[in-house]
Amino acid sequence: MSSKKKPPLVAICGRPNVGKSTLYNRLVGLSSAIVHDEEGITRDRHVATAQWHGRQFRVVDTGGIVEAPQDAIVRKMQEQVRLAIKEASVVVFVVDGRAPLTRVDYELRDELIKHGKPIVLAVNKLDNEQFEPLRHDFHELGMGEPIAISSTHGLGTDALVDAVLAHLPQAPLVPVSTAEAEELEVKAKAKFKLKKDEEFEFTGPHSPPVDESVIKIAVVGRPNAGKSSFINALLNEERTIVDATPGTTRDAIDIEFHWKDKDYLLIDTAGMRKKAGIKTPVEHFSVVRSLRAIRRSDVCLVLVDATQGLGEQDLKIVEYASEEGIAMALLWTKWDLVEKKEDRFAELKDQIDLKAPFLHHVPMVTISSTARTRIFKVIELVDGLAHAATKRVATGPLNNFLGRIKDEHQPPAFRGNLPKILYMTQVSVKPTVFVMFVNQTKLFHFSYMRYIENRLREEYNFEGVPIKIELREGKPDS
Numbered sequence: 001m002s003s004k005k006k007p008p009l010v011a012i013c014g015r016p017n018v019g020k021s022t023l024y025n026r027l028v029g030l031s032s033a034i035v036h037d038e039e040g041i042t043r044d045r046h047v048a049t050a051q052w053h054g055r056q057f058r059v060v061d062t063g064g065i066v067e068a069p070q071d072a073i074v075r076k077m078q079e080q081v082r083l084a085i086k087e088a089s090v091v092v093f094v095v096d097g098r099a100p101l102t103r104v105d106y107e108l109r110d111e112l113i114k115h116g117k118p119i120v121l122a123v124n125k126l127d128n129e130q131f132e133p134l135r136h137d138f139h140e141l142g143m144g145e146p147i148a149i150s151s152t153h154g155l156g157t158d159a160l161v162d163a164v165l166a167h168l169p170q171a172p173l174v175p176v177s178t179a180e181a182e183e184l185e186v187k188a189k190a191k192f193k194l195k196k197d198e199e200f201e202f203t204g205p206h207s208p209p210v211d212e213s214v215i216k217i218a219v220v221g222r223p224n225a226g227k228s229s230f231i232n233a234l235l236n237e238e239r240t241i242v243d244a245t246p247g248t249t250r251d252a253i254d255i256e257f258h259w260k261d262k263d264y265l266l267i268d269t270a271g272m273r274k275k276a277g278i279k280t281p282v283e284h285f286s287v288v289r290s291l292r293a294i295r296r297s298d299v300c301l302v303l304v305d306a307t308q309g310l311g312e313q314d315l316k317i318v319e320y321a322s323e324e325g326i327a328m329a330l331l332w333t334k335w336d337l338v339e340k341k342e343d344r345f346a347e348l349k350d351q352i353d354l355k356a357p358f359l360h361h362v363p364m365v366t367i368s369s370t371a372r373t374r375i376f377k378v379i380e381l382v383d384g385l386a387h388a389a390t391k392r393v394a395t396g397p398l399n400n401f402l403g404r405i406k407d408e409h410q411p412p413a414f415r416g417n418l419p420k421i422l423y424m425t426q427v428s429v430k431p432t433v434f435v436m437f438v439n440q441t442k443l444f445h446f447s448y449m450r451y452i453e454n455r456l457r458e459e460y461n462f463e464g465v466p467i468k469i470e471l472r473e474g475k476p477d478s
Contacts, residue, residue: 006256007049007056008168011088013081013112015104018096019124023151024048024061027161048254052161057168060084090118090167092160093143097123097134101141109141118167121146122160127153215386216265218297218326222313225303226333229369231255231268234379259379267293294320298430299327299385299464301378306332306344306366310351318359322466325431327389329363329381329464336368361457362464385464389432393460395425398434405455411448419443422475433468441471 012020012027028048047060062081085091091112095105112119123135126148135148147163149156219227234257257264294300300321304314321328338344345366352359363381367374402424411419420439427433434456438444453467 007058008089009047009058009060009084009087010090010092010164011060011062011084012092012094013062013085013108014094015102015108018094019151020094021061023092023094023122023124023149023157024059026151026154026157027059047256050161052165055165055168057164060088085112085115085117088117090120090164091115092120092122092164094122094124095138095141097126097131097138097148101138105141109143113143119143120160120163120167122149123147124149124151126150127155214263214265215299215382216267216297217382218267218269218293218300219303220269220294220300220317220321221303221333222305222311222317225305226369227303228268230301230303230331230333230367230375231266233369233372233375234259234266259376262383264379264382267297269293291320294326295324297326298389299329299382301329301331301382303331303333306335306348307337309348310355315356318356318362322358325433325466325468327385327465329365329378329385330359331378332364332366334368334370335366335373336371338366341366361454361462388462388465390429391432391460391462391465392429393426398424398426401455401459402436405452409451411444414443414445417443419448431468432462432465433470435470435472437472437475439473441473444471 010027012024014020028050047058049056049058062084093109093112095101121138121141121143123138123146126132126134127150132148135146138146147156147160149160151157219231221227235255253268255266255268257266294317302314302318302321304310318328318330332345332348335341348364352364363385365374365378365381367378369375402421406421411421413419417440421436422439423437425435427435436452449469449471453469456462456467457465
């Protein structure tokens, strides 16, 4: 657990397809949960922090409550909902204002009352004033004043948030001036894609600024590579749903994690299939979210099943992370299932040499989530990768280093022309980019550029960090 006091938790619950995820996206100001007409899209608990007039609260989106679940995954979904309700300070009970109440609605109402938590009843899908009177039909639930909302269009969400905050501590958790709060709300305006081509402009509660000290870790890989099992092993709880069925996780899920006085954000992602294997719009959304998770992470952990080895889709994942300039490590999972471990590790290294020699700078760790083998060694590795990804090399020392390289190994002549290196400077981190000024770019062979890249890694410990060296002709500002 973190030493920081977390904002209170607000749980959104209800039966499937009543608009819980759309409301979640609306409240936290991020299009972070997949929204689709198909039931059962949300499977895990999504948690994000919202800010409203200087007050912070966390919001958790849950899967829909169903009657008599038969499927093992659906049963686990229901367990996740109950955990969210148990942890929450306030529960937002969402019902469909355009449909009659069902037996599941009444059963969920009875269950929520037993928990003894404050409940705010949100009657959703009342998209205009004409439908607003329909909220009165829900007084029969006996859960206080029903609040008419349209989570898609943002109608009534201000009143909903005010009702939620009435049950939370009165003192603002984040003391900011009115002017600062208004400025934050102006900055929070954004366009969101919801269903089909529909858009809305967000002007309500929003996510507070991201704490840059928190290391964001994207956990990615093919379906059933063991991503959720790895995260659950770290947390020592079933925080995300784990099942043998590939594709159990559909959204990219943010999970707060604290270890040795440091805060991390774990991003559990959907398994990334080949394009030919994507058969539904939901799977397409899942892949898009996974790619977005890689882009916004500080470190990318690519999980590969050690019993299967490096596949074509694994290569595409690491290539994408490399192109985005994200520091990464390769985790060989399910190591407890490998019998001749030394021989297998040698085989896996040979696969890297054959299929992905550009990964030689990427550290590799064998893990077992079941036995929790080397799980926390990975986090120690993440700390080093995150530090290396933000490293800046001053121009003076960098050019002294470049002088030593030229003395040791001059670039070879090309068709009688001698390549000359004039100057080098680092221009960015995340991605880590250097610019090297030369007399003629065409004179520099890729093998010599690879030599410089490898020497940079050795000298400044850029292990696991993609490096790009751009060649430009002439001196700076010439």
